[in-house]
Amino acid sequence: MxxxxxxxxxxxxxxxxxxxxxxxxxxxxxxxxxxxxxxxxxxxxxxxxxxxxxxxxxxxxxxxxxxxxxxxxxxxxxxxxxxxxxxxxxxxxxxxxxxxxxxxxxxxxxxxxxxxxxxxxxxxxxxxxxxxxxxxxxxREHALRRSGARPGDLVYLTGELGTAGLGLKIRQGSTDIDDPTAVVRLEKPEPRIDAGIRLRGLASSCIDVSDGLAADLGHILEASGVGATIEWDRLPLTDGISRYIVETGDWRMPLSAGDDYELCFTVPPANRDALEQRLAAGDCPFALIGRIESQAGLRLLRDGWSIEFSQDGYQHFTRD
Amino acid sequence: MxxxxxxxxxxxxxxxxxxxxxxxxxxxxxxxxxxxxxxxxxxxxxxxxxxxxxxxxxxxxxxxxxxxxxxxxxxxxxxxxxxxxxxxxxxxxxxxxxxxxxxxxxxxxxxxxxxxxxxxxxxxxxxxxxxxxxxxxxxREHALRRSGARPGDLVYLTGELGTAGLGLKIRQGSTDIDDPTAVVRLEKPEPRIDAGIRLRGLASSCIDVSDGLAADLGHILEASGVGATIEWDRLPLTDGISRYIVETGDWRMPLSAGDDYELCFTVPPANRDALEQRLAAGDCPFALIGRIESQAGLRLLRDGWSIEFSQDGYQHFTRD
The missing domain is CATH 3.30.1330.10 (PurM-like, N-terminal domain)
Structure with missing residues (x-):
């Protein structure tokens, strides 16, 4: 040059x-x-x-x-x-x-x-x-790893789920839903620095959602040698995502879409109140979405069904 | 992927x-x-x-x-x-x-x-x-910066000059000189880690030669607010380089060719003996090639001429 x-x-x-x-x-x-x-x-x-x-x-x-x-x-x-x-x-x-x-x-x-x-x-x-x-x-000793989740821990997520995924579909012209905040979320994601710092000493594990909640929570489960069940009704979905699901029937998108850069983390029940107080003092929304279990694998409770996510993306359905 | x-x-x-x-x-x-x-x-x-x-x-x-x-x-x-x-x-x-x-x-x-x-x-x-x-x-306080050279300091170089440049010409087929070590030097340069550590506390400045000696020593001079004269007869040239210069007349090549990854450094005269002893205890050859001066610019003494290198690569010749 x-x-x-x-x-x-x-x-x-x-x-x-x-x-x-x-x-x-x-x-x-x-x-x-x-x-x-x-x-x-x-x-x-x-x-x-x-x-x-x-x-x-x-x-x-x-x-x-x-x-x-x-x-x-x-x-x-x-x-x-x-x-x-x-x-x-x-x-x-x-x-x-x-x-x-x-x-x-x-x-x-x-x-x-x-x-x-x-x-x-x-x-x-x-x-x-x-x-x-x-x-x-x-x-020292207060960094948040992927490997600390234990059965009984609660699973949380900051912000909303799948918003960047909707932004991508809007950018690609594959949906006619009008949601400018989803496009902003895709193109200018906000790293959850403040929330991460607030989790120190309270969360047992943490990851950022870059490849989709199912994949990234899967990394926590694998590193920690545990499983989890998350509940559909607890997932923080925007109006735009809800409309997208109604229009397309594609309810899996928010679980598999990447690029949200929200934090997914686990918290021992004893730390729950302290964690929620500390996070509430910040400006980042958060939601309890599920629980860590000793049985390996990631399961989603939806409409009375338990849906198993497997590592290769194949989904195995079982009646709850 | x-x-x-x-x-x-x-x-x-x-x-x-x-x-x-x-x-x-x-x-x-x-x-x-x-x-x-x-x-x-x-x-x-x-x-x-x-x-x-x-x-x-x-x-x-x-x-x-x-x-x-x-x-x-x-x-x-x-x-x-x-x-x-x-x-x-x-x-x-x-x-x-x-x-x-x-x-x-x-x-x-x-x-x-x-x-x-x-x-x-x-x-x-x-x-x-x-x-x-x-x-x-x-x-702390012992890292080698570019900015510490002072008038009177001695200028040194590890290894040889222009070897990688010759290797490039061999690889490009633009010379018929046979010098496999030059090609190795181009493709597998050895970072002078041990020599750098030996310079701590003794050298007043240091840089690695990636863009050519003239350019990189120029960075030291600029950062230190000084000038230097280097002497052609002191430059460590391999037989391959010497033959290349005889064949082509292109004696500037070893001064301008990059990719040698040797260290060029300056040493206050008071540290000279200690420096040379410490380096000699390692396995890296080194040569004294010139001296730092208060007059800005980089000069080369060659065959009784003083040749001035200027920043834009233009060379200004003056009789010594």
Missing amino acids: AIGEFELIRRFFTKQAVKQASTVLGVGDDCALLRVEERQDLAVTADTLVEGVHFLPDVDPESLGHKVLAVNLSDLAAMGAEPRWVTLALTLPHPERAWLQSFARGFFALAERHGVELVGGDTTRGPLTITVQALGLAP | AIGEFELIRRFFTKQAVKQASTVLGVGDDCALLRVEERQDLAVTADTLVEGVHFLPDVDPESLGHKVLAVNLSDLAAMGAEPRWVTLALTLPHPERAWLQSFARGFFALAERHGVELVGGDTTRGPLTITVQALGLAP
């Missing part, structure tokens, strides 16, 4: 408002140098978005800048970690001023809201591919 | 020998959890290699696996940091068993030699693009 192009890119990524006190050395040397406070562990995650796979070529670059950061912050949220730093590896065919400006605006608007500092990365020429690595801190 | 494909990939990247004691939680949750020892700072870097830009489509995947890790470890070496953890974001068009096996072999062979643990990442479908983020530790 020519010097001028690099300069263009640098200009858009060096004007950030956030400076972490714990950043010893930021962008501009061979590495960034970061200081981790005592009694904290470092949480690390990396996610890639690829044009044509994770987003369409005509995606709004501001939404893309937001989303590539959001999906990584969501992984930190699922650990109960507080985001601190990110690196950005941006591969793009040809740097265009307007595109970069818009991408950076979306990226930094979200970064600023969560006090995240960009401390390094790489800019290369090639097919549009974006990898963000996010670094956060969690108090 | 289908489950089967993910499983295939997972198989190649979960069989690693290195387990860091300071890894609280490795691959398999929303984030890895890492413990940074007291009095250490965390060094972070990320670099991307793109097919058709940084490597040819027919590259040996084992070399590619080595190189994408090596270029990142080299950034840690340039900070005097000890590598600990990496994440790997691998975007590839279609996972092929033989390719993945070979890529993983090159990646993990280098990782094992430096005690580096893979703790996370992402695998996505798309044009072949690889981003590694490397995390290392350096004692």
